[in-house]
Amino acid sequence: MAEHHEMPPDKHQKLVKAVRLEWISILYLLSAIVLLYFTLGSSQAMKAAWVEDILGLTPPIAFLVASRVRNRKPNDRFPYGYHRATAIAYLCAAVALLALGAFILYDSVSKLLKFEHAPIDLVKPFGDRPIWLGWLMLAALAYSAVPQVFLGRLKQPLARELNDKVLYADSEMNRADWMTAGAAMLGVVGIGFGLWWADSVAASVISVDIVRDGWKNLRVAVDDLMDKEPTVVDDSRADPLPLWVKNELMLMDWVKDAEVRLREGGHVFLGEAFVVPVDNEDLVGRIDRANQHLLDLDWRLHELVITPVPEIQRPEPAGEGG
């Protein structure tokens, strides 16, 4: 893979590792999807687990696409570069997740209310020995659960190091996927014991989880597209970098007042700084030196435009939940 123009060498190593991990994830997920497809039967829970596995493909694909696209330098047709491509892909995936989750939830709950009993019959996969499909379902679900535990564990620290939200979302998805498979297994075992409702209940629980995932991802995607303030990789709080940049500026003796606004472009930050200089002496030189200093602060700060202004207009504080 070519050297990334947005990343220091040690981070680049991690990226190579993450890319390899995502390729493994995609191949593994595809095999699990095929396996589940052939053992779907009439189980609602199996259907839900299958859909979740299919949707589980979107974060790795988004990550791999982004890791290529963001390597492209801005050009005259796309002067801001290609960072937004990821955010758009992410929005689509979130909407799909939400819609499918809602559909399965509706389907499962209505089957539960109609007291529908799921039939699971015999299959003959190996020559002449018939076997109850339920056993194959359990085997397929186990296959779609166990590796996800480890994949998720490997991805999470990489996501933090690379400041990559897509990768982080993917590790979360792995967690959701193995829990889903576990719930579906309980549903199938329930059918085996003659508990007709177990399957629909498991499917409902899974779909609530899919809907919640979809809603969460949708919010993040919309926030990103609206240039919300940068947040840390698990989205739990605001990233301190804008404040840090502002403080660095305020510490410069030629700066009377300063304000910084940054937005996320994939895994890096871009934005503007407004400064009120004490006087106009060597303004171009001062701004240039300040820019160099600030860009060296943190590798994630990718582009900063410093603009001298006579007076700073600060944004209003947002209401709660804004």
Added chain:
Amino acid sequence: MNPTRSSRRAGPLLAAVALLAVLAAGCGIPRDPESTLDRVRGGTLRAGITASEPWTTLEGGRPGGVEVELVERFATELGAGVEWVDGSEADLMAALEVRELDLVVGGLTADTPWQAKAAITRSYATTRVVVAVPSSQPAPDDIAGLRVAVEAGTDAAGILEDKTDAIPVRVADVTQVRGSAVAIEEWLLADLDLRDTGVHLSKSKHVMATPMGENAFLVRLERFLIANQGEVPALLDKAEAGR
């Protein structure tokens, strides 16, 4: 959620599922939610029938045919008697849905539209309608322009009309046609001394219907059908001879 916490929860959950699976293997899985198999065993099998020759017949109100034979044998295996109820497919399926019947037969095929109301078994026999010529004649390379006798009012007649270039000649009973090309059930070829032209008009996978979710009963019936599907050609011949 941090990784150590999630993996700590993964272990016990997966272990519990594995344990359940092992336990389950030892005690008659799958089970019926409404105990159909237990009730039928040594008791009465309530079977619905709708006439569809040669699979099911109701001559003089008496059930007969391939599927009736199979169901009677299945009941014998379970030490049960069969109580036959005849009616339209819609009536029987409605009764099956509320478990007033344990089984419905009547020439049902795997593409039945009743899948949402009944648990359909895997198919125990596949039949085809083929275009055949008397074995005294060579099989034609192409059936285009060939006059083919076909039973009136069957899907084979429509398929022959729309999907092939043969000229369908609609007749009341193809088994009575001699010396001409016919569209006929593949299993009748040998009896009527006919030769397959290789043109297959339709394929039917034959199934039975059981109540939704009564998985022990369904699996027991399927095991019986798998064990006895070799008998179907003989039963078909017997049904044909009885006509």
